[in-house]
Amino acid sequence: MTVASRKKIVPESHQALDLLKYEIAAEMGLPVGKSLADMNVEFATELGGISSSSVKEDYWGHITSRDAGAVGGAITSRLIRKAEETMFSL
DSSP states (O other): OOGGGOOOSSTTHHHHHHHHHHHHHHHTTOOOOOOTTOHHHHHHHHHTSSOGGGOOTTOOTTSOHHHHHHHHHHHHHHHHHHHHHHHHTO
16 A cells, blocks of 8 residues: 555544544643643643643644654554454453
8 A cells, every 4th residue: 555545444433543642642741732632731721831822723743753653652552452452352
């Protein structure tokens, strides 16, 4: 599969993966946007830790590659763990 032809096998998974992404980012303390799963950003803006004008919906431009990769790695680990739990529970 080439990068240009990437299509989700289950298109409905997009929203669930986004929620997981923001949940993990929040657990890591990364300010990556406003979402229900990312309450740390809202709290940080209220305390003045980061300015609310700098927080954009689904903006990751200020996150280092290392941190973004850590989020991706954590997503992969959780998905594998969930798949293993499902396989071994059959």
